[in-house]
Amino acid sequence: MVSSEHTPIIDGFAVVADIGGTNARFGRINLETFELDRIQVFPCADYLNLTDAMIAYREQQDVPLEHVAIAIACPAESDSIQMTNHHWQFSVQGTKRALGLKSFIVLNDFAAAAMSLVTLDKKEQKKIGGGHKHDDAPKAVLGAGTGLGVGHLITLPNGDVMPLPGEGGHADWAPLNEKEWAIYEFLSHRFEGRVSAERVLSGPGLENLYQAIAAYHDRPVPPLRAKTIGARALSGCDAIAVEAVEQFFASLGSFAGNLALTLNTRGGVYIGGGVVPKLLPMMANSEFRARFEQKGRFCNLAESIPCYVITAEHAGMRGVAQYLKQRLQHRAQRKQTA
Structure with missing residues (x-):
């Protein structure tokens, strides 16, 4: 979690x-x-850098x-930002100067995803399996998309998160x-x-799976995009695609359960990203929850922790907005007590 500066009190819009x-x-x-509008999506590959994308947004949305x-x-x-799964890189202060920004905050995407958890209502999270959450306990969030993101959220003694x-x-x-050992051997060579x-x-x-x-079944197949694999699995027309999605959910359950144990996330484990919501019809009957709870001597702890799939739109933007809101509230409180 990092910001380029102390955020000033600002009125209007950001x-x-x-x-x-x-x-x-x-x-x-x-x-x-804190209502969102003027939402627009830009393919990262269409722009040389973040600055160009921000300028395009400014011009197209006025x-x-x-x-x-x-x-x-x-x-x-730090000031130097280098994306993991894309070529964009930039300086926080350099971007702020180049665009003439009054303030510029940069937050890891799963820090923002974690912040979004406090903005979700019941309709924006689908529970998978059992367990009961404790609202003030630590929470974990993970999301499969272009990569696999992970974050946590803790509640501080003053009620902030x-x-x-x-x-x-x-x-x-x-x-x-x-x-899975056969899959591991195949991927370790790759x-x-x-x-x-x-x-x-x-x-x-999912494409790798x-x-x-x-290969495990000795059935040569052409390389397919994840979107196509998911669609074939949902339709049931491709047995390898079905098995790949089933394996995806089994491994996701094991991974999510590991996160739950790492920080005793009795506040719940939340799953976002672009992949899981699209495959949600196959999740309930998958091994996800069984593998989540398959934790040996600590299976009772795992069984007590609930899991949710985030179905809210634009949760990341809501999360970074929530972070900004908390920063502004702190600033206002300091001003009042000064």
């Missing part, structure tokens, strides 16, 4: 954005009501760029049965000896 490896989503937020807060899919702990960004998606993937969770639990990860499972 621009918020959720920058992923594939798309950059921009919106305007009302700083009194929205001034003064106060900007963005969530981005990479570590955001603090996101804990991380790079848990790049932890090692652990196979648990014969077929990725020079190391298989991270992201190589399995992401859009490209499709190829690895086809």
Whole structure:
């Protein structure tokens, strides 16, 4: 979690954005009501850098760029930002100067996803399996998209919330049965000896699973995009696609359960990203929850922790807006007590 400066009190509107490896989503937020409008999505590949995309948003939406807060899919702990799954890189202060911004906040995308959890209502989260959440307990959030993002959210003694960004998606993937060891061997040859969770639990990860499972069954298949694999699995017309999605959910359950144990996330484990919501019809009957709870001596703890799929639109932008809102509230409180 990092900002380029102390955020001043500002009136009117700000621009918020959720920058992923594939798309950059921009919106305007009302700083009194915190309602989003002027939402526009730009393919990252269409722009040389973030500055060009921000200028395009300003021109196409006729929205001034003064106060900007963005969530981005990479570590955001210094002035130098380098995206993990895209070529964009920039200086926070350099971008602020180049665009003449009055303030510019940069937040890791899963720190923003964690912040979004406090904005969700019951209709925007679908519970998977059992468990009961404790609202003030730590929460975990993960999301499969272009990559695999991970974050946590903790509640502070004063009632504020603090996101804990991380790079848990790049932890090692652990196979648990014969077929998974075969998948691991296939992928370890492809990725020079190391298989991270992201190589399995992401859009490209689903593509990897499709190829690895086809090889396991000695059935050559053409490379397919994740969108096509998902559609074939949902229709039931492709047995390898069905098995790939089933394997995806089994491994996702194991990974999510590991996150739950890591920080005792009795506040729940929340799943976002672009992949899972599209495959939701197959999740309930998958091994996801069984693998989530399959934690040996700590299965009782895992069983007590609930899981939710985030179905809200633009959760990342809402999260970075919530972070901005909390910063502004702190600033106002300091001014009142000064």
